Amino acid sequence: MRESSSPALPAPAVGGLADSVYDTAERSPALVQFSRRRGDRWLDVTAVQFRDEVMALAKGLLVRGIRYGDRVAVMSGTRYEWTLFDYALWSIGAIPVPVYPTAAAEQVRWILAETQAIACVVEHEDHAMTVGAVCDALPDLTGIWQLDRGAVATLTEDGHGVPDSLVHRQRLGVSPDSVATVIYTSGTTGRPKGCLLTHGNFAAEADALLAGWGSVFRDSGPVAPATMVFLPLAHVYGRVVQVASVRGGIRLGHHGQLSTDSLLPAMASYRPTFLHVVPYIFEKIHQRAREAAEEAGRGELFAQAAETAVEWAAAREQRALGRGPGPGPALRLRHRAYDRMVYQRLRAVFGGRVRNVMCGGSSLSRELGLFFAGAGMTVYEGYGLTETTAAVTANPPGKPKFGTVGRPVPGATVAIGDDGEVWVRGATVFTGYLNDPHEAGDDRYDGWFATGDLGSLDEDGYLTITGRKKELIVTSSGKNLAPAALEDRVRAHPLVAQCLAVGDDRPYVAALITLDAQALAHWLKARGREQLDPWTALADAELHTEIQRAVAAANTTVSRAESIRAFRLLPREFSLEQGLLTPSLKLRRQAIIDLYADDIAELYAT
Template sequence: MREFSSPALGGAPTGGLADSVFDRAEREPQLVQLSRRAEGGGWEPVTAVRFRDEVLALAKGLLTRGVRYGDRVAVMSATRWEWTLFDYALWAVGAVPVPVYPTASPDQVRWILAETAAVACVVEDEDQAMTVGAVCDALPELTGIWQLDRGCVAQLSADGAGVPDALVHRQRLGVSPDSLASIVYTSGTTGRPKGCLLTHGNFAAVADTVLAGWDEAFRDTGGGQPATLLFLPMAHVFGRITQVAAVRGGVRIGHHAKVSADSLLPALASFGPTFLHAVPYVFERIHRRAREAAEAAGRLELFEQAEQVAVEWAAARERRAHRRGPGPSPALRLRHAAYERLVYQRVRAVLGGRVRTVMSGGSVLRRELGLFFAGAGVTVYEGYGLTESSAPVTANPQRRAKFGTVGRPLPGSTVAIAEDGEVWVKGPGVFSGYLNHPRCSDEALCRGWLATGDLGELDEDGYLTLTGRKKEVIVTSSGKNLAPAVLEERVRMHPLIAQCLVVGDDRPYLAALITLDQVALAHWLRARGRPPLDVWQALSDPELHQEVQRAVGAANTTVSRAESIRAFRLLPREFSVEDGLLTPSLKIRRSAVAERYAQDIEELYAG
């Protein structure tokens, strides 16, 4: 087994996660800890002392409603400031938040609330309240449903007005790093989600490591307070660790409920974050929209030239950082400077104008895309982690990124590659097991190692490159083993293509199911002077098929013939969370797609 370790940066965390709220209010009472959406559309500042007082008031209200140390309370909501408030109020009394995706089905809600024996559930709106209400007969431990849009925060806080502060502090000071902090459910790409038992120490250790090892990301180059906009789902561990790191690091936090570009970009412009945590989907959409805007303005050639210069400039700097080259040449520096005002400044403006650093995770970011953003003045530090590791266990180090990799082990962590290519990890963020699933826990954990189920490679410097999922390896009828992720990513590089799923288990060759980006398709048609096409017309359009075939052909040039896609089928709509074909963290549910489109797959192989 080949392995690589990074030495730890400091001592182990102490106490519980809520302590940082009270400590910050004591040290820097007027520091702005949160910014909330105001009624007029702006952002209302919330100081550290005000945030502490709100956490304390809500914690007292929870005690009056019977929430006790160790109780589980579900939170089912989109990303909003009340989620952060409930997290810290529950941690202040030693209770355990259980995040639930707002898109969860009644069956999923019943499963999670029953397995965790939740005593209460916080919901966002009437629809979610009805979802929980529909299954509460099967949940004898559930005694309360609290609805955010009906003012439950104010009501709970008022109920606890007579509770002495000391009662909350007594509960809070009883929390240790080994205490259970949250039960976070996996995304369920390969079956029913399992609840990961994550401690206060897991969250705190990962957050403190990121704050110390990537301090430039948490510093505003303009001299002001660092700020980040949380828009990832708070039910996902990536969103939660971002929240914990921001609170522990004194970073101003805003919340935004949607990841879609049309909704997110105006929020970024008004909030003005200095750094972000995001998933590759965000960068792909921003890049595509920038390209489309340039083409619509008749400046596509300029954009493409600027894009190429950005990639070359960032690649040259990357080689210099690793002592493998002198850096950008004088001519390249001049060309790069020429495009700064014309293109790169506008790309940064899309992110709010102040962002210089982004931490990316959730799935693999294309190397070329990472180089483009770095060349445009936004360094993307790609990392890798799982729910079971409390989010990141690797990340590209400051000033020494290798684009296309997910970086080196975080300080205090170790990564190893097993004989079959599986990635194994260990470190302070690794969980203690799955709730009520001892057999699955034993399969995942071995002498402190977590078997991730991902396939990867370590280079001589300890940088990890992911090559696929162990359970997603396709075995063709000829016995060829193929990991589809890299090929799918190559196909998706084409602006028209939203998603690509390669199939071929027990088949003579590989084929693909492909969905189209509808915004990009409309732009593509306009650029060619063609009228809009409805979905069904697009599926049978010869010119469009030829364009997609070019994308497939370009991807095939990177693999052998045995690994190439020989046929593809365009599908009428993108996979989505709502139709059950994507997880809430935007990963494709491969088995669900294969089942839904079984007839299309059969037709790909007919004859």
């Protein structure tokens, strides 16, 4: 197998994740650890204030009967109180179990029953009703605490009179091998499984990121580093952002929604210095910026600026890799001019101080990565799974290779099997699945974990992900196709929101395509046409021709046997609420195929 690896960091010999809260408060009590949003203002929380809140909540949990090793579910959007509960539970050796706030009652029942959770923290009344609807099937569940009804204050009050020493006694019993959390996989195929992630897994991941990308996180001049977590804390990526920020003394703000309409005003007021994002955020912001320029009569200017940004970033990339001289005088001059006219405005959307971004969760196109780098925000794309405690690879500081997911993080090794599958090993790889630690045995060999993803390593050790083994399409003629790259190329068209290729045991490849409603409205307005409702749009000949162009452009990159021969436009996007997306916004392929079985059948009827 072809391998790529990075030297390991010293592993923590003792202790758990909560230790950093108490150590930081002792060492730097006035350090601003968090900022909490109150309307348009952000109120600072120092390290000593956070420690005191964590300690007080931990005492209340002890009074309510939570003990070392107990599992407590947390069902909420991303907010400060979630982080508070995480560290309070870790302080007494308990195990938080995240539940996605969009989870259906049956999913909640399954997770709480399998984990034998003895209590559940919920955000609001709707979540309480969801848990309440299935609590009869949960004999271990003894309490439900609702954040919007003062759960933190109530538990804190309960803990008055409990000595600090009782919490510290519990905390000192936590070791790197202790289970820190049970995170359920996103479940793009099959039923989600609970991954047992240890305190050592999270510490190794956070320390690897802080050691390898510390210069990226702290590239903010005289301003103290600050980031915002808006990814779900029920997802391993959001959880790692939280842990790394606390361990690294980086100011952290919380925002509970991924929609750009909500997120952009929050970033403008918070003004982070770097971000962790998923590609969806970049795709939407780029699209909205282009549409705004076109509506203002500056569409050609934006297109020229985008072309210059890509060219400039590509030239800098080649210079960093030792394969070119970098941008020439004319290109530098053009880039400087567009920076004043276009790029500064784009950076202002992110608050004006972001210069570096870590990106993961799904694939980001090379062109989009180059565009944002050219606009002054370098994107360091990475790759990982729940089972690897998030990133196992990331593009190295100063040497990103756009279109790849980078090299192994410190302590990790990546290899490519004979069938193209990506194998990994290192201190961040999980210990097994809940109630069946050996279920991962089929995916392991001599310390290696088989990811189920397909990829390749280039001559510099950079990894490129090409698809999922389980998502391979095998047509009736025996042709194999990893659909992800083809789908991404269709999605590159501004009108396309999502694309799902199908074709298993069929004579050719077809696709289900959804449209971006805002982009469609902009497209119709630019042509002086009346707005169309979703159902009318499906029958619009001009729109169908435009999407056919996007499909044809994508088809030029593959053989005819791999090309999309037919497609069906759908009236609305695949959504989390329908159960068609994972919380990191990946397509749940089988769920979509099942729901749209009739539409797929019609694609092959003729």
